[in-house]
Amino acid sequence: MKVWDGFVRLTHWAVAGIVLWNLFGPTDSTHRVLGYVAAGLVVARIVWGFVGSRHARFSAWWPTRSHLVDYLRSLARARPIHHVSHNPLGGLMALLLWFLILALALSGWIMRLDAFWGEDWPQEIHAWLAIAVEVCVCVHVAAAVLMSVWTRENLVRAMVTGNKKAP
Secondary structure, eight states, X not given: OBOSOHHHHHHHHHXXXXXXXXXXXXXXXXXXXXXXXXXXXXXXXXXXXXXXXXXXXXXHHOOOHHHHHHHHHHHHTTOOOOOSSOOHHHHHHHHHHHHHHHHHHHHHHXXXXXXXXXXXXXXHHHHHHHHHHHHHHHHXXXXXXXXXXXXXXXXXXXXXXXXXXXX
16 A cells, blocks of 8 residues: 655655765765755655645654554564554654754754854764664664564665555
8 A cells, every 4th residue: 555655755864865864974065065955855744744645743653652652562572563554663764763863963063163163063863863864763763674674674675666565
């Protein structure tokens, strides 16, 4: 069944590519521009979470406490609950990554302000946020692969094609 619309997939892969480029590429004007583009795409995706297609909306996958507890219990029983949209941990990771990307853009912008010229803390915060993104991306990719194998549902392909197994 069709789950991820074109906008969700476009923003996901565009932000993923930008994050990879900015983590491992040169920190030049392209880095800065791409960082702002990534932040703009995240803001657009957040808006899409309110007005977008059914499975893209926050109402379809918001990781409430009760959803998280139920999902964690299902994992502990080795019988993960199937979710058409994001599972609660995947939703939590999406929110965390979006927050970190927006915080990176903000800290990058602050680093360039005259008011903070010569200050080390904006650059230090930016570096720590970049490390946090690296860790979260690694966990995100590992979880997508692990859950794909465990549940026999190719989550990476679903984010490419937009299609997932129906419940």
